Amino acid sequence: MDWILLIKALCLVLVIEGLPLALAPERMRRAALELARLDGRILRVCGLLAMAVGAGILLLLRPGM
Template structure:
């Protein structure tokens, strides 16, 4: 459970840095995401989740 909280903290830190460093770029990215078809977003989300789980599995020793 500690690892999950640390991972969430890291996500918040990275997102915070992106919002602070590139606010206009983040706004453009959000607009582009809002205009992207739901099916494409779903596929990208699933692929990202699979890759993320794969990375954790490899690092943690499977």
């Protein structure tokens, strides 16, 4: 495994996660409050769906396809 690639990917995640906080902190605060009000099952399903979509996109983008 290319560890540099993994570190670059994690850094990109941090940049993407930080953008909304830097650009619209009050909106992010409201969004966090709304998330806190949601049922745990809904959050779990959303998380699993996000992971499945991300894994699917990674599979489509892998070299040699």
